[in-house]
Amino acid sequence: MTVFACAGCGATLSVPMSRVPLPVHVDQRYGHGLLGVLMEPRTYAVNPDPFGPPWRPWAEVGAAEAEACGVYAPVGALSGGSRGAAVLAPGDVRGTVFIPARSGGLCCGLDGRDGPNLACAQCGRPVATRIDDCSLWQAVWFDPAAVRRVAGAAVRPQTVDWEALRRDRPGVPPVEPPGQWHPLWEAAVGAALARLLAVSAGTRVAVPDGLVADTFGRALDALLPPGPPVKTLALAGPGLPTVSTSIALVPQHPQTGEHWAPPVTADAVPLPWDVWAQLAFRHDRRSVPGAGTMPADARRDDPSPLTPFGLFRPDVAVFLSTLARLREVRQPWLRAIYDRVTGHPYAGPF
CATH class of the missing domain: 2.170.150 (Metal Binding Protein, Guanine Nucleotide Exchange Factor; Chain A)
Structure with a gap:
């Protein structure tokens, strides 16, 4: 401590x-x-990274100094505060x-x-x-x-293993009352989307159905070129069967920051545990037609799951900040995506 x-x-x-x-x-x-x-x-x-004022505009910093600070694409300003x-x-x-x-x-x-x-x-x-x-x-x-x-105190907190996390920490639901997407989800997907694009090599990625498609699919369709999928995306982590995939969404341990090790053939893209766990183990109860009607005296104690008001939008600022700090953004195809989103931050899928 x-x-x-x-x-x-x-x-x-x-x-x-x-x-x-x-x-x-x-x-x-x-x-x-x-x-x-x-x-x-x-x-x-x-x-x-440096935190707080003074803030230096990009024109003053320049590309060479920015790269020395770990920033590989133009940003509005860089902090001149302490690391x-x-x-x-x-x-x-x-x-x-x-x-x-x-x-x-x-x-x-x-x-x-x-x-x-x-x-x-x-x-x-x-x-x-x-x-x-x-x-x-x-x-x-x-x-x-x-x-x-x-x-501080001599007693150190015990590190929870992956199985205990799976059992005791179900994560943060993707939708808040009355129907907004949770801001943590928008930030986490925005950061993961930047890393996912970097390992996609600019090729189409096939996405599994369900919540993964709801949160990542539309963005990948909008940002990557059309054509048949070349790579595949899948979830990998504790409690899930091993699958053959090109890119794996893996959990990050909330205490240690450790990433789950994916199959050796897959590129790992980390997500915070509280988001990954919901993607992996959430089972939506969707309304379906049923035979007959419920008895008049029946009472349900399980409210219907929250549904979002609109389509999911990754956090564009988190996406751009993460992408600007990846070396891969210096590749022309990825830099073109960065420049396009920077110029039109409110266009689809953001």
Whole structure:
């Protein structure tokens, strides 16, 4: 376990935490309402990329410097902040106070535009950035230069194995009440779609029926050239039979970040466990005609499954951000897709 402390005075700034992978929806902007908390309680993740201001426009950065930072296609701007910022849930933060002069936000809260907006309550040193504005996932980002990680409780959380995950963590349903697609799904599919295109080599991909086709099929049809399928896509992971496929959608362990190892002949495309598990094991109960009628005194205790209002749309910003950070985007055919989506981000399938 890890506890964060002020690098200036040593004051404790968090509860004991366990490190987990950086969520796929960490940079997502969604809708116009208040979103939930990004991180699960008592967990933190580390961002390997620079975080926060100052922001440098692409024209100032240039392709060569951007590639050195792991960005291989033009983006609007690159962060000039520090690498290694740790993100955790606001409820797990201790011993901080707001900095009134840095309370910039767009609408309903703080968006971090002014840099660190939380200070150590003991010494006044700026230590973190709280984000809780509408359209943004609620989180606190510790400045790696202002805090240090120290050993916390000696007891380490037990890593759950794949079978226990399958049994105890069914995942996040794809549709929220009253009928919107879940934002985590839109972000996860957006990131996986970028990686899927990269391993497709620009050829048509056959997609299995069901929820996989609902979430990936339309996008692949719109982005890849027409023609007969050359590669096949299938789910692979714990509890599923081994199948022969070109590309495998595999789960990412929510604690360790480990990817399930697919068959040796398949290219692996990871998905967060909470999305993959629903793709693999969800069984929709669809209404079908039946003989006769239910008795008048019968009562059902299983509500009908939620159905979405419209077609699924991957998160275009997550898709482009992921694609820009894949070396494969330098290939002309994939760069053409990147440029086309960047120029028309609201065209199908987005």
